Amino acid sequence: MNVEAPDQRLSEKPRAEKPAEPAEAEGTRRKRKREGAAWVFLSPWLLGAAVLTLTPMLVSLYLSFTEYDLFTAPEWVGLDNYVHMFTEDPRYWRSAVNTLVYVLVAVPLQLAAALAAALALNSIGRGKGFYRSAFYAPSLLGASMSIALVWRALFNDGGTVDDLLSSFGVNMGGWVNQPGWALLVVALLTIWQFGAPMVIFLAGLQQIPGELYEAAEVDGAGRLRRFRSVTLPMLSPVLFFNLVLQTIQAFQVFTPAFTVSGGRGGPADSTLFYTLYLYDRGFTASHMGYASAMAWVLLVVIGIVTALLFRSSRSWVFYNDKG
């Protein structure tokens, strides 16, 4: 695993900073001293990572090859969990497909919404602070269960949205309780919480030098052309960062689906996301071994998707430091 990547970087930094120290011995001693201090400061994190993260991860890897019901000792079953998952469990595939659909719908729309809001906020002068907070607020609220409950009530049979549409003659009879709509309602909740990527976009937009726009304007580029030829390429590293982050998060979506569907991933498994089914297998059905195996498959899949994103970034992400 790459858990140690960040500290290696930290410990290497001082080395790279002093290329030509006249007194070699003096430099090594100081370097060692600084490295030592770095390790001391890192130790709480390292300890936590080793005890609270790395160990449970390894245990979970072991458990994924066992049948473990929490009460009796884990029983080694080899690859049974993985075989069952891929060949005998229709609900597993359903949860995988649901999650994929969700990722493909929610992530692009959320990023588009975030970018649109960031562009709008970047161009206004007065009341900047107010609007920024207003757009960011849903992200803060969304972390809690309560907003998902409100969402459920809004889109339920006889809920506010339903009543409102009924008064226009559109009688849906609720959204969260119908298999064709529930997934979209959950996705909508995520899209609405575009605050975090928006702030990052905003920071990225403010890094783009004004002279590029001026030059483009002199060359006769219109608004759209300036956006396409200046903003997008200059923003592409930030876009890439947001894309990777949001994709990984979307794969692991749990709370909104759990709350909106009342914990079952219904109606008719339409919001049974991967993590929801994982939780169900582990904590309701007491198949911790199976749940662990599911978690590892998810890890590998997210790893592959992330790797593909990184690979694709070569062709569309523009780094100005290439020189």
Place this chain on the structure above:
Amino acid sequence: MPDKSPKQRTLPRTGIKASALTFAVLTLCGLLAGCGAGTNGSAGGEVELQFSWWGNADRAAATNEAVDLFEQRHPNIEVQTSFSSYNSYIQKLATQAAGGNAPDVMQLDYRQISQYASSGLLLPLGDRPEVGTGKVGSGMLRTGQVRGTQYAIPMGRTSQVLVYDSAEWQRVGVSEPRLDWTWRDWSAAMRELNENTGQAGSTDPGWSEDWFEVWLRGRGKSLYTDSGELGFDKSDLAKFWSFTNGLSQRGAVSPARQTTQIDGSAANMPFGRGNAASGITWDSAVGGFQALIGDSLRLAPLPSGPDGTPGQYFKPSMLVGVSANSAHPEEASQLVDFLINDPEAGDVLGVSRGMPVNQDIREDITPSLSGLDERIADFQQRLEGKLLDPPSAPPSGDLALQTTFQRDYDHVGFELRTPRRMAEQFLTSVRSELQQ
């Protein structure tokens, strides 16, 4: 314009890549770590007992009062109590038990017994002289047995019930349910209610294994046999689901988009929301409807089978057991006996855990009941002696099958799959659960 080097203008490539990677690794680690096992140690004092249960504040007040009484009788014993809501209790207890820290005395659900007993977590109570069971009906007592050994004692009893608003039924001219009505009578009444009120007659019973069990028992079958094998086949379930879904499609019982939201709470039942003229539940959960419907709320038994065989039964609303790891099995057993058999404790506890299982205590407290409690007591009184013995505790996989049942029926209700196809799928899940 100040001259900036290009490097400062955009985020450096390595920084972004590293942050994205770090973030990816960290979030994934959290996901995987969630599936590890957890343990924490605790040591017992002198004679200090831990007693935990699930329930609400009313039950907690009554239980704590009873525990105080027990401590007065036994000055050498101190009882530490704790309680939480049902769902968190079940998960918390499982975690405690997995770590070998189950409380000395614990309240248990019917569906937990098999798993806890067969994992060696419960003390056999049959050979504890402290625990008297003479006043508990034998059928009821059997619900705490696993393969012939008494691992837990029922604390209260409940039964399946059809709750309805008698004022509403009278208003639309539908005759109220009789004690011996059959599923045929029931479906006729549902259609009549639907025709006269324009809304569903009742909750669609197809969503829950509990109501399927009643239907099965009325036909002389069962969910599980005494040895924990499956007691029905694919065609039974397909038939039940065709029956209930047929009624749902014609509006006689609730439509799928309402049935899918049922979670046990009165507020999410079509009856509780005013979308149906009756509801099907446990008599221990009727209180929630009283608040929504009012005093015209009445209780009727669930329908019987074609030949009049009653499907419903007295079920333990909850049981009490002693941890096999308890350092004080004698004192823990004394507490169990006190909660079940002591007349004074019976007075204090009342019906906070359903109707008491101890016959003497039940007769003792019945006259003092009023309002809804009185109606529930009366309902059980009318069924006394008419019902068949309850089934043995369901096998351990059943806890998982409950949600599977509801999920599978969703596919029938929304007409995504046929009843036969889903019945087949449910039986596949059953086989894989029971195997383990």
